[in-house]
Amino acid sequence: MASGQTSSVEVTRALLDRTAAVDEQVHAYLHVDGEGALAAAADIDARRKAGEQLGALAGVPIAIKDLMATKGLPTTAGSKMLEGWIPPYDATVVANIRRAGLPLLGKVNMDEFAMGSSTEHSAFGPTHNPWDLDRIPGGSGGGSSAALASFQAPLATGTDTGGSIRQPAAVTGTVGTKPTYGGVSRYGLVALASSLDQAGPCARTVLDTALLHEVMAGHDPMDSTSIDAPVPPVVEAARRGDVKGLKIGIVKELTGDGYQPGVLARFNESIELLVEAGAEVVDVSCPNFEYALATYYLILPSEASSNLARFDAMRYGLRVAPEGIASPSAEQVMAASRDAGFGDEVKRRIILGTYALSSGYYDAYYGSAQKVRRLIAQDFDAAFTQADVLLSPTAPTTAFRLGDKLDDPMAMYLNDIATIPANLAGVPGMSLPSGLADEDGLPAGVQILAPAMADDRLYTVGAALERALTDRWGGPLLAQAPELTAKGA
Numbered sequence: 001m002a003s004g005q006t007s008s009v010e011v012t013r014a015l016l017d018r019t020a021a022v023d024e025q026v027h028a029y030l031h032v033d034g035e036g037a038l039a040a041a042a043d044i045d046a047r048r049k050a051g052e053q054l055g056a057l058a059g060v061p062i063a064i065k066d067l068m069a070t071k072g073l074p075t076t077a078g079s080k081m082l083e084g085w086i087p088p089y090d091a092t093v094v095a096n097i098r099r100a101g102l103p104l105l106g107k108v109n110m111d112e113f114a115m116g117s118s119t120e121h122s123a124f125g126p127t128h129n130p131w132d133l134d135r136i137p138g139g140s141g142g143g144s145s146a147a148l149a150s151f152q153a154p155l156a157t158g159t160d161t162g163g164s165i166r167q168p169a170a171v172t173g174t175v176g177t178k179p180t181y182g183g184v185s186r187y188g189l190v191a192l193a194s195s196l197d198q199a200g201p202c203a204r205t206v207l208d209t210a211l212l213h214e215v216m217a218g219h220d221p222m223d224s225t226s227i228d229a230p231v232p233p234v235v236e237a238a239r240r241g242d243v244k245g246l247k248i249g250i251v252k253e254l255t256g257d258g259y260q261p262g263v264l265a266r267f268n269e270s271i272e273l274l275v276e277a278g279a280e281v282v283d284v285s286c287p288n289f290e291y292a293l294a295t296y297y298l299i300l301p302s303e304a305s306s307n308l309a310r311f312d313a314m315r316y317g318l319r320v321a322p323e324g325i326a327s328p329s330a331e332q333v334m335a336a337s338r339d340a341g342f343g344d345e346v347k348r349r350i351i352l353g354t355y356a357l358s359s360g361y362y363d364a365y366y367g368s369a370q371k372v373r374r375l376i377a378q379d380f381d382a383a384f385t386q387a388d389v390l391l392s393p394t395a396p397t398t399a400f401r402l403g404d405k406l407d408d409p410m411a412m413y414l415n416d417i418a419t420i421p422a423n424l425a426g427v428p429g430m431s432l433p434s435g436l437a438d439e440d441g442l443p444a445g446v447q448i449l450a451p452a453m454a455d456d457r458l459y460t461v462g463a464a465l466e467r468a469l470t471d472r473w474g475g476p477l478l479a480q481a482p483e484l485t486a487k488g489a
Contacts, residue, residue, distance in 0.1 A: 001048065002048070008048075008058075008103065009041045009042050009045055011059070012041040012061045012105070015061050015105060015154075016032070016034045016038075016105070018151055019105070019106075022484055025128065025133060026128050026130055027109060027126065027128060027143075028109060028143045028144075028146040028147040028152055029063070029105075029109065030074070030076060030106075030109050030143070031074050031106050032105065033073055033107075034105075034106075036103075037061060037106070040102075041103045044058050044059040044103070047101070056211050056235075057100055057102055058101035059101060060102055060103075060154060060155060061102065061103045061104075061105045061153060062103070062153060062154075062155040063104075063106060063108045063143070063144060063152070064094060064104055064107050064156070065108055065141055065143065065144050065156070065157050065158050066078060066109065066143070067110060067113070068159075068190075069091040069189070069190075070087060070090060070104065071088060071090045076107075076124070077112065078109060078110040078111055078113065078114075078121070078122040078124065079112045079123050079342070080340065080342075080343075081317045081338075082190070082318075083318065085316065089188065091188025091189055092185035092223065093157060093184060093185060093188070093189070096215055096218070097215060097216065102215070105152075108127075108143030108147050109143030110139070110141055110142065110143055111164075111345070112342075112343045112345065112346050114140040114141075115346055115349055116140050116345055117138065117139040117167060117412050118137075118406075119137055120402060120406055121139070121345045121346075127142040127143050128402070129142075129146065129149070129171065129172060129399045130172065130482045130484055131172065131399070131482045132399065132485070132486065133484060133486040134486040135442070136399050136400060137149070137172055138164075138172060138395075138399070139164060139167070139168060140159075140161075141159065141160075143156075144165075144168065144176075145169055145171070145176070145202065146168075146172060148172065148202060148203065149173060149482065151480075151481040154203065155201070155202070156201075156202040157199060157216070158176055158199070158200055158202045159189060159197055159198065159199050159200070160176075160178035160198050161300065162419060162423050163178075163395075163415070163416040163418075165202060166178060166394050166430070166431035167415055167431070169202060169394070170393075170394035170395045170443065171395060171399035171443060171445070173433040173443035173478050174203065174204055174433070175202070175205060175206055175209045175431065175432045175433070175462070175466075176200065176203075176430070176431050177201055177202075177213055177428065177429070177455070177458060178198050178422060178423070178428060178429045179198060179213065180227070180232075181427075181452070182226055182227040183227055183231070183232075183453070184199045184200060184218075185218075185220035185222065186198070186223050186225065187220055192300070192303070192307065193299065193300040193307070194225075194307065195299070200216070201216055205466065205476070206238050206241075206459060206463045207235070207239065209459075209462075210459045213231075214231060218231055234458075237458075237459035237460040238463045239463070240460060241462075241463030241464040241466075242278075242464065243274055243278055243461055244277070244279070245279075246279045246280070246457075246460070246461065247386070247387040247389075248271075248274055248282070248389055248390075248461070249384075249387030249389070249390045250281060250282070250283050250390075250391055250392070251284055251289070251383070251390050251392050252285045252286075253285065253286050253290060254417075254418045254447075255392060259397075260396060260437060261437075261439070262398070262438045262440070263395070263397060263434075264393065265437070265438060267393045267446055270391070270446045270469070271391065273468035274465055274468070276468070277464050277465075279461075279464075282387055284383040284386050286421070288372065288375040289376060289379060289421050291375075292376055293417055293420060294369075294372075295369045295372045295376065295424060296420045296424060298352075298356050298366055298369035299366065301352035301356060302353040302357050302365075302366045305352075305357065308342075311337075311341065311342075312334050313333050313337035314333075317337070317341065318341040319337050320333070320340045321333060321336065322335070322336035345409075373425075377425040377426075380421070380449075384451045389448050389449060389450050389457050390449040390450075391446065391449075393446060394418060394419065394431040394447040395415055395416075395418065395445060396418065398437045398440055398443065398444055399443075419447065425452075427449055427451060428454070428455045428458055429449045429458070430459070431448075432445065432448075432462050432466055433445060433446075433477045433478075435473070436477075446465065
């Protein structure tokens with residue numbers, strides 16, 4: 001665009017045409033705003049032609065996860081409870097993106113209120129993995145990852161509460177970063193678990209992800225948890241990508257039993273390539289990671305039950321009159337509305353959280369989980385005295401088939417076993433593709449973790465590894481969109 005070879009309008013129109021051609025199969029989008037995207041693109045083209053100095057991503061279209069408030073566009077959080085809601089304001093992240101001149105292509109699908117690891121819990125139907133339409137694209141941000149992998153968008157936003165940026169990236173062969181907690185504003189995001197939620201960038205390359213990270217991040221006085229400090233130099237790190245002399249810790253507790261052999265094979269290759277690039281590898285142990293899953297599934301449902309209490313059918317959201325009652329009470333309307341508006345997974349977590357917070361159980365469950373959370377953070381502190389970054393597989397397996405784990409919540413929850421510790425401690429993490437697993441030819445991901453506010457280390461290591469892997473493969477994993485087919489059993 002800067003050289004005049006193409007324009008933002010041309011790129012935007014091509015992406016909208018691509019979406020019209022393939023999204024019926026993928027179902028990445030819940031709402032496409034073609035008119036708005038083209039208008040924003042035309043504005044950027046005019047400003048560029050007038051000689052205005054624009055940012056690196058000005059004119060590059062983007063897809064927005066559907067729990068970020070977008071003025072004038074529907075925001076549903078994947079739930080019937082918010083169907084048809086059009087916010088009167090932008091989330092800070094969205095405002096930053098508009099200010100940087102990125103046309104908004106539309107809103108992409110997600111698990112309802114970000115509760116899930118497969119995007120099968122969306123009230124508007126599942127999204128399909130472009131590598132195999134019979135498979136899940138990860139969750140909760142499967143719409144973001146599928147839009148990238150199917151070449152319907154070059155950039156997307158995500159949110160990560162326990163892995164919802166990184167796990168979708170892993171199973172679709174894309175890149176996703178969960179910044180340090182507080183590094184990107186949460187103002188205007190539909191809350192799931194306020195002490196865990198973190199917005200972040202998604203793209204197909206490490207550098208693209210860094211450029212979007214820089215646009216999204218920064219202090220926001222509207223968010224009391226926002227960090228009042230300069231954004232780490234993520235773009236500079238992504239351009240440099242030099243790991244010589246860096247110590248990389250391999251987390252003992254995040255490999256081994258339960259991990260698919262093909263995933264581990266690609267992970268071990270990634271380690272070898274980093275060593276060849278000049279990094280030093282050390283083994284580290286984080287013994288309290290063993291309790292991360294149990295800790296997370298007490299803290300998250302507890303905070304979710306509190307946050308979702310706002311959907312009471314009185315102020316906003318779905319309102320349903322109970323059948324057979326002539327003059328229903330407020331409580332009866334509330335019960336009927338929540339029954340109709342919330343899906344099974346949301347109800348399950350609200351019940352779990354309400355129980356964990358109830359009188360007589362608070363200290364035994366939620367209080368104890370917060371103590372273990374502190375121990376997990378201490379494990380990270382100790383590990384980062386031995387290594388500059390930590391490395392693990394992002395997810396234990398490649399993408400599983402749609403429906404395989406829908407009736408087994410525990411099996412679904414185990415997909416986030418490697419990603420959850422970072423959210424509990426607030427440290428940043430990235431997933432990038434490590435290659436295709438031998439068993440099924442589907443993408444696997446490698447996860448990089450860094451100390452709080454050292455997000456640039458993710459991009460340093462990620463860029464070096466991406467370059468080494470691309471050299472080995474002879475080109476990017478997603479040099480072109482996968483063939484959109486359902487491969488069958």
